[in-house]
Amino acid sequence: MKFSLKIVVSALVIVATSNGPLLGDTLRTLYPEIEPYQTGMLAVGDNHTVYWEESGNPEGKPVVFLHGGPGGGTEPSNRSFFDPTRYRIILLDQRGSGKSLPFSSLENNTTWHLVEDIERLRTHLAIDSWVVFGGSWGSTLALSYTIKHPESVQGLILRGIFLCRPQEERWYYQEGASYIFPDLWEAYKAPIPEDERGNFIEAYYKRLTSDNVAIRQEAAHAWSNWEGGTSKLHFDREYAESFSGEDFADAFARIECHYFVNDAFFESDNWILENIDKVRSIPGVIIQGRYDVVCPMASAWDLHRAWPEARLEIIEDAGHSATEVGITDALIRATDRFAEL
Ligand code: STX
Secondary structure: OHHHHHHHHHHHHHHHHOOOOOOOOOOOOOOOOOOOOEEEEEEEEOOEEEEEEEEEOOOOEEEEEEOOOOOOOOOHHHHHHOOOOOEEEEEEOOOOOOOOEOOOOOOOOOHHHHHHHHHHHHHHOOOOOEEEEEEOHHHHHHHHHHHHOHHHEEEEEEEOOOOOOHHHHHHHHOOOHHHOOHHHHHHHHOOOOHHHOOOHHHHHHHHHOOOOHHHHHHHHHHHHHHHHHHOOOOOOHHHHHHHHOHHHHHHHHHHHHHHHHOHHHOOOOOHHHHOHHHOOOOOEEEEEEOOOOOOOHHHHHHHHHHOOOOEEEEEOOOOOOOOOHHHHHHHHHHHHHHOOO
16 A cells, blocks of 8 residues: 555656656666866966866866855766766866865955856856856856856756745744754754844854854854755765865855855845846756755745746755755756757
């Protein structure tokens, strides 16, 4: 009984989305690990230098991978979302992130600086236009970049949609997600005294920008651990602990908090949706985990309503992370389709 019910539910999901794997299909997994054939540090002005690299096929379709956070940096496994025989794969560490220098810097670090850095790298690599791939904050940045430079973008592959609106920040850092993860929320609120809990983002910002190293470290760990622990539908200790690395946590927490204190430097709360017309003629796919607690599906839905031409794929058994099996499967199916554009 239990077994047959499960089949019915899966079948309904497939009808509803009509583009996921069919029953019996194997789920797609990452392409094999590869090494870059070229890397560089691009001076982008304002004392910032950003790390970039190319892997895959130098004659292939160019794709740029935009990492999350902001502040998360890229990692070698990010290359493996793309068929290395068909894509020229470009990874870029955003200002202050990953191997970019100065590490963890908040100065001259805004959405608009990142947008122009992406455009500068495109020109530097003599690429006319590219596919843009981004999850979470990477989706915010991909959309912001496309709104400013639509002619540079051939296609958009977006995952775990984040529009960086005050309600999304409130949900995750102030009130909302704590109802689902009250256990992990204990550790998130611990560094902040009772009388400052009316605005966690501001209270964290104060500590993350403190000259006191111990205060800054404690805040960076608590902030990053909250995200690591809440990113998957099924808690994954190893994944969660990967957010605790000394360096990773510092840039991730500081840069995220800096962007959220400033509401992504957008002119208005709904800036992306208000400007979505610039994006609508570009082929796009939106991949969203139903149980994404970090970037709840309401934002993917709002984007879908504003941009109905893009294909929405809801992954019924996933949370936020691109490393969850259903999300990885959908992303790789998407990059394979977009290789034919
Ligand atoms: N911030 C979520 C985000 O962009 C709203 C994000 N979450 N995890 C990541 O990014 C990494 C996988 C890059 C660490």
